[in-house]
Amino acid sequence: MEPRLSVLICSGTGCASNKSMEVMDALRKEIATRGLEQEVEVVQTGCQGFCAVGPIVYVQPDDVFYQQVGVKDVPRLVEEHFLKGRPYKDKLYVPPMGGMPIPKLMDIPFFKSQVLVALRNKGLIDPEKIEDYIARDGYQALARVLTEMKPEQVIECVTKSGLRGRGGGGFPTGVKWASARKASGDIKYVLCNGDEGDPGAFMDRSIMEGDPHSVLEGMCIAAFAVGSSQGYVYVRKEYPLAVQRIEVAIEQAREFGLLGKDILGAGFDFDVEVRRGAGAFVCGESTALMASIEGNPGEPRAKYIHTVDAGLWNRPSCLNNVETFANVPMILQRGWEWFSSIGTGDVSQDPWGGSKGTKVFSIAGDVNNTGLIEVPMGTTLREIVFDIAGGLPEGKRFKAVQTGGPSGGFLPESLLNLPVDFDRLVEAGSMMGSGGMVVLGHDKCMVDSAKFFIDFTADESCGKCTPCRIGSKIMLQSLEKISEGKATEEDVEQLERVAHEVANLSLCGLGKSAPNPVLTALRYFRDEVMAHVHEKRCPAGECKALITYSIDAGKCTGCTLCAKNCPTDCITGERKAAHAIVTDRCIKCGSCKIVCNFDAVVVQ
Amino acid sequence: MQKILQIVEKWGGRKDCLIEMLHDVQTEYNHLPESALRVLSARLSVPLTQITHVATFYASFSLVPKGDTRLRVCMGTACYQKGGNRILEALERELKVKSGEVTPDGEFSLESARCIGCCGIAPALVVDDDDVFGKVNPTKMKKFVADIKKKKQAGKQSAAEA
Ligand SMILES: Cc1cc2nc3c(=O)[nH]c(=O)nc-3n(C[C@H](O)[C@H](O)[C@H](O)COP(=O)(O)O)c2cc1C
Numbered sequence: 001m002e003p004r005l006s007v008l009i010c011s012g013t014g015c016a017s018n019k020s021m022e023v024m025d026a027l028r029k030e031i032a033t034r035g036l037e038q039e040v041e042v043v044q045t046g047c048q049g050f051c052a053v054g055p056i057v058y059v060q061p062d063d064v065f066y067q068q069v070g071v072k073d074v075p076r077l078v079e080e081h082f083l084k085g086r087p088y089k090d091k092l093y094v095p096p097m098g099g100m101p102i103p104k105l106m107d108i109p110f111f112k113s114q115v116l117v118a119l120r121n122k123g124l125i126d127p128e129k130i131e132d133y134i135a136r137d138g139y140q141a142l143a144r145v146l147t148e149m150k151p152e153q154v155i156e157c158v159t160k161s162g163l164r165g166r167g168g169g170g171f172p173t174g175v176k177w178a179s180a181r182k183a184s185g186d187i188k189y190v191l192c193n194g195d196e197g198d199p200g201a202f203m204d205r206s207i208m209e210g211d212p213h214s215v216l217e218g219m220c221i222a223a224f225a226v227g228s229s230q231g232y233v234y235v236r237k238e239y240p241l242a243v244q245r246i247e248v249a250i251e252q253a254r255e256f257g258l259l260g261k262d263i264l265g266a267g268f269d270f271d272v273e274v275r276r277g278a279g280a281f282v283c284g285e286s287t288a289l290m291a292s293i294e295g296n297p298g299e300p301r302a303k304y305i306h307t308v309d310a311g312l313w314n315r316p317s318c319l320n321n322v323e324t325f326a327n328v329p330m331i332l333q334r335g336w337e338w339f340s341s342i343g344t345g346d347v348s349q350d351p352w353g354g355s356k357g358t359k360v361f362s363i364a365g366d367v368n369n370t371g372l373i374e375v376p377m378g379t380t381l382r383e384i385v386f387d388i389a390g391g392l393p394e395g396k397r398f399k400a401v402q403t404g405g406p407s408g409g410f411l412p413e414s415l416l417n418l419p420v421d422f423d424r425l426v427e428a429g430s431m432m433g434s435g436g437m438v439v440l441g442h443d444k445c446m447v448d449s450a451k452f453f454i455d456f457t458a459d460e461s462c463g464k465c466t467p468c469r470i471g472s473k474i475m476l477q478s479l480e481k482i483s484e485g486k487a488t489e490e491d492v493e494q495l496e497r498v499a500h501e502v503a504n505l506s507l508c509g510l511g512k513s514a515p516n517p518v519l520t521a522l523r524y525f526r527d528e529v530m531a532h533v534h535e536k537r538c539p540a541g542e543c544k545a546l547i548t549y550s551i552d553a554g555k556c557t558g559c560t561l562c563a564k565n566c567p568t569d570c571i572t573g574e575r576k577a578a579h580a581i582v583t584d585r586c587i588k589c590g591s592c593k594i595v596c597n598f599d600a601v602v603v604q
Numbered sequence: 605m606q607k608i609l610q611i612v613e614k615w616g617g618r619k620d621c622l623i624e625m626l627h628d629v630q631t632e633y634n635h636l637p638e639s640a641l642r643v644l645s646a647r648l649s650v651p652l653t654q655i656t657h658v659a660t661f662y663a664s665f666s667l668v669p670k671g672d673t674r675l676r677v678c679m680g681t682a683c684y685q686k687g688g689n690r691i692l693e694a695l696e697r698e699l700k701v702k703s704g705e706v707t708p709d710g711e712f713s714l715e716s717a718r719c720i721g722c723c724g725i726a727p728a729l730v731v732d733d734d735d736v737f738g739k740v741n742p743t744k745m746k747k748f749v750a751d752i753k754k755k756k757q758a759g760k761q762s763a764a765e766a
Contacts (some may be wrong), residue, residue: 013720013721013722013736014722014724014725014738016736017722017725017728017736017737017738018725018738024722029649051722051723051724051725052724052725053722054725084632097636111608115627196721197718198719198721199680199682199684199718199719200680200681200682200720200723201680201719201721201723202717202721202722202724205721208645237627237664238717238718238719238720238721239721240733240734241734261666273674276623276624276627277662277664278623278626278627278662278663278664278665279662279663279665279718280661280662280663281718292623294620295619295620295621295622295623295658296658297657297658297661298662299641299661362723362724363680364685364722364723364724364726365681365682365685365686365726366685368725370682370724370726371724372724392683402681405681436681436723438682438685438723440685444685452681452684453681456718462661485749521635529729565699565743567694589689589690589693590687590742591690591694591742591743594687594690594741594742595743599612
């Protein structure tokens with residue numbers, strides 16, 4: 001008997017850290033107790049995307065979405081929904097601005113405007129079961145490719161689709177594959193970049209954890225197209241679950257004859273191995289990644305010889321990003337016409353002429369609906385931040401959205417109507433990067449935020465080329481001076497000059513794009529930066545050297561909570577009387593502000 | 605020694621798998637002991653300088669022992685924006701060590717982590733390799749550390765009893 005209901009539980013890292021696996025066990029037990037095992041199946045899925053409201057439970061075919069489900073909610077949920085057949089009201093999604101609960105997933109604004117291509121199986125399959133992937137038409141594209149198509153036809157299809165690399169640079173995938181096919185050499189490699197080093201990004205993690213076969217199928221198709229029989233997936237070590245899921249998927253694909261020798265009896269061989277990164281951001285860069293797979297330090301090299309000609313072990317190598325590969329089976333299955341009908345521009349003459357298909361973004365920071373989304377290229381920043389991500393939490397005003405991680409920039413309110421695609425973002429001084437978006441509210445300081453990214457770059461610079469190694473340090477020092485209120489106008493000028501030099505002279509993309517956060521902070525938020533210089537003031541109240549904490553005696557009720565939580569015991573005052581902060585002992589840790597229930601702590 | 609040879613064997617003695625072997629050594633010993641690196645060098649015929657170059661290039665490896673329990677505070681963009689640095693500072697005060705150091709009793713090491721990809725539940729921290737805690741509050745770090753100690757104590761006791 002087919003079960004009448006499927007209960008899908010998210011086991012992505014976000015939900016799992018909120019104990020979703022305990023909820024799953026409780027559900028299984030409760031369902032068994034009620035004798036419903038034959039009727040209701042429980043499935044553990046990968047990341048569902050809506051991390052803000054986890055643990056998430058989704059019931060099919062009813063399309064009912066439950067949020068923040070705890071173990072204690074399980075008995076009522078099972079009784080109401082699975083026995084009595086009505087949604088369990090207490091755990092339905094309620095919009096952050098208030099309103100009626102929304103039972104159906106497809107009616108929830110966060111999901112409504114999404115178009116799922118790379119994330120087509122998101123939250124719908126058990127990532128450790130190849131049968132689930134196959135049941136949703138998985139490996140059909142590969143079968144067609146191997147039995148009906150020539151490599152050239154595959155490349156033509158991918159080129160015409162307008163697919164561009166999702167790893168950041170936006171290089172046309174079909175063009176890369178064509179060069180790799182043409183490159184001379186018996187042994188060629190297909191490599192998958194799962195390094196995802198951009199802080200603030202987790203889409204590749206979710207794909208690898210939630211739908212690993214989509215990546216393997218994409219790699220296999222690429223291998224057939226370029227003529228390769230060996231592949232590697234390079235995954236950062238910080239993603240242990242992704243490593244495990246990919247390894248399980250490889251094993252299963254081998255068992256099913258979808259990897260290994262003579263795949264599907266078509267006389268084509270291809271196998272894949274996993275290599276773990278070791279905590280170096282620069283290893284996301286193509287030549288550094290290849291050095292790392294070889295077992296060497298991940299230092300990039302100049303690319304006057306392209307990696308498609310001489311990459312891993314000096315052999316032709318075709319490197320694509322996780323999400324790029326996940327798109328490939330869909331393009332071959334539904335046709336390039338379908339794919340290129342989504343997105344911006346025109347790629348019929350020039351593969352760089354537009355951005356086609358969808359893009360997955362991870363959206364985090366000061367928004368109500370943090371999580372993972374997939375939208376057509378060309379969706380505006382406003383739609384993403386306000387319609388899908390639900391805008392900023394109460395009391396916060398929009399200041400900027402940061403795209404592209406350390407390689408990208410800050411985009412201000414005036415650019416909210418910008419359609420998001422590869423080229424528009426670059427024009428605005430930012431970058432698609434791998435698709436991280438972090439929203440900053442009015443209380444975030446641009447100097448501090450730029451410093452955060454340059455600190456990252458200075459730390460992650462591999463040190464091989466001088467402009468990046470020294471330049472990032474100089475930029476960091478200038479930003480520190482600014483945030484301490486010690487900078488002059490000349491310091492700002494120097495910062496700007498060095499930023500341009502680092503961008504122009506660095507060896508690899510890390511240094512070339514590292515100045516973007518600084519340059520966009522100066523381009524769009526100059527007044528705020530200059531307030532630190534001229535008035536020695538941090539308008540957002542974040543730069544520690546320029547702020548003081550005090551207590552508004554009018555608002556303070558004397559509850560003593562702040563004094564109890566102060567790590568340096570610098571808050572004085574009697575119970576039920578207004579408290580005060582002894583400024584010279586205050587370390588500005590912010591604990592008092594976090595715990596105060598009366599908004600009485602003032603930062604100036 | 606036996607362990608190291610097993611690790612070399614697991615990776616087929618392949619030089620290009622050096623980084624994978626170092627991961628396994630690090631997991632086994634909580635750091636990369638010099639003796640282990642010497643064995644790898646001899647077995648793989650890779651000069652010790654080359655192995656040290658790799659071992660010191662990558663942030664995942666450490667030549668000195670890490671604490672029994674590793675606390676890693678995420679400093680990815682989303683976590684930073686939501687006060688990740690405050691979490692780190694609170695733990696520095698609680699454990700009386702700086703980020704990157706180990707407590708004198710060897711019980712804890714404190715580190716900042718590059719984005720761990722849990723931006724949806726920022727700010728986050730990881731205990732050891734894969735125990736993720738989301739939406740952590742800097743004012744609750746005292747209890748957080750105490751709870752870990754308690755749990756470990758209980759674990760040791762039950763292990764001793766068994
Ligand atoms: C410093 C640096 C870090 C990078 N990190 C990543 C990464 O984490 N993931 C990724 O897919 N590409 C990353 N890239 C881009 C890759 O070099 C490469 O362009 C990409 O993997 C190619 O695949 P695609 O064409 O499918 O995008 C990085 C580039 C640079 C310069």
